[in-house]
Amino acid sequence: MTQQQATETLTFSLNNNEVTVPKGWTVMQAAAREGIKIPHFCWHPGLSIAGVCRFCMVKVEGRPKLEIACNLIATPGMQVTTETEEVKAAHKWALEFHLINHPLDCPICDQAGECSLQDYYMSVGKYKSEMTLKKVLKPKALDVGGDLVLDTERCILCSRCVRFEKEVTKTGALGIFDRGDRAIISIYDDKKISHNYTTNLVDICPVGAFTSKDFRFRKRVWFLKDIDTTCPGCSTGCQVKLYSKPEERRYYRIKPRFSETNGHWMCDEGRHLYAHMNPEKRQRTAFTPKQDNERGSKEQRVRADIRDALAFLKLKMAKYAPSDIALLVSSQLTNEEYKKTFAYFVTFLGVKKVFAWRDSAENIEAFDGLLNRGDKNPNTKGHAASLEAVGLPPVVSKSGFADAMASGAKFFIAIAPENTQGFVSSFDDQLKQLSAAGDVALFTSQAEHAKNPAFDLVVPLKCFGEKSGTFLNAQNMESKLAEKPFFPLNDQVKDLVEITALLQEN
């Protein structure tokens, strides 16, 4: 909507309150803004208007029949009511029709707990069905490609998924086939959906017709808690909700939430970025080199408290001149962490060899036109800005790792990225090179990275779900991690703000 159109407004009455909206808005949009809930299935703020579910009925004064709010353009002086007896009866009977062939298999349906059909059944439903005929049976649990499982029985034919395919990804892989009560959603001729945005169909499906293979049967949604955070998958920085069961310290899924940056959507790649935070993947404790008098395994390192490991790190740093120390930092830390880290290592200790831990093969400029960017580090811009703030050249070079290896440093303080998707193939090679390069203090959140016993000084880090802070995305917009993050895995994992504070105090 252009500026000029946006300034033209009109006023109409909604539930006896005067509301002023831009010209061209529908009653549904106005109600959504005012916080008035009109039951609906097919309307979605990110998609075009279809008006097929006939559920969002409202009463307009002076018109003989009820109208659908989603396709009712507001006109000046219009008087709309959303909660009359007539409207309630309409909702009740519309829902009865939607439920005629719905299998009611909520016990095995993943949507149960966040299903519009369930919610509306409880709020506006007609509890006793008038239907005596048998339900029409349709194909269930079909693999339609991507991350999707399709259950055509549960579908209420709202056509949100068809419109998403047509309008957002422009792939048009889905259609409605057959007619009447045998109508089903399906793909064309076994041509499976294959793009990077499939799980959005699971989000927009108001019922459980689309469920996600990744989340299928893993947890009932009412056990999950969510926080508002930022996706760390690429430099777009989509605003997301992260779902976890905090008692288990396990993470289950990521869903987008509306923002200017990402609209209503996010990519499938970002959705999988919770798995690396689960306990079995994590570096749980610090490692320090084994002393001669210590017993333990044959390895040259022992598990230690993080405070001991940091004290050891300070001893080690004292052995080297600042010019022999190299700081190798990934572009996945928050601005706050960069500030504290550089303040300590660069300004306070005088380490001047600071490199970005990146992959030289990564395609930073790549962009799929929708959301996904080739730069798989969420805070490249913030990294550069923080370097500039301590007087270093604000360049986050792709060849940072190779430069560090060639810099002639003898002691490497390496802060590893938590998400190595952007490292096309070479991350393991880089770890190998690093282990052979000299003395290394490895900061990482992933047990996988510290697997090699040659890393005898390892400090465990927090992951993004456990941190607060800000990222600076590719469009120079600040995006926040959760203000109240999830409880960390244990008391050993720390973020770099806490680690630098510990380093400074003892």
Add this chain to the structure above:
Amino acid sequence: MSVKKVALPPVDKNVLSQAWGFVSTIMTGMRLTLTIFFKQLLKLEKSETLEWPEAPATYGDRFKGRHFLTRREDGQVRCTACYLCATACPAECIHIEAGQHPSNEIEKFPVRFEIDILRCVFCGMCEEACPVDAIRLGPEFAMVGGPGENWVYTKDYLAARPELNSGISSIKSENNKHSTIDHEPTAKERKTELHFGAGH
């Protein structure tokens, strides 16, 4: 509220009459006790006392004892792993892990279904919450075991322990998913099929 004062009943000052009062009541009681004792000793009357555990003790079908999982007609567990019992459980003693069933008809089934019986408070909420009549509390009340006993009941134990007599079928049939109970439970579907009572 105000307190209403009432006078105490007059006290009998005669000691002998007081004593006779006590003795006569004791004798009335003893007469009853001894009558029943000798009647039961001479088998003139049936004793209500059970010699448990040698003799079996029974409770009604509605007793909330040790859980069991009902089965489908083909013998598989009826449970669909919907977690409603685990959600309703106030003691948080039910642990379920759901999985994809090879048959699309069933779709979801419990890979693991465990009840930590030491945490269970036998409230019966799981039974009430279950939408498919998969979990029930049976009339077995005696759960005895030493330190080596496994107090976490597994799916196999809950569905097919020997006492269950090759399993109890659910009163909700799979073919007619959404019907309510349309028939009286058969003997195979009732809890009374269970052997119970002899605590070992």
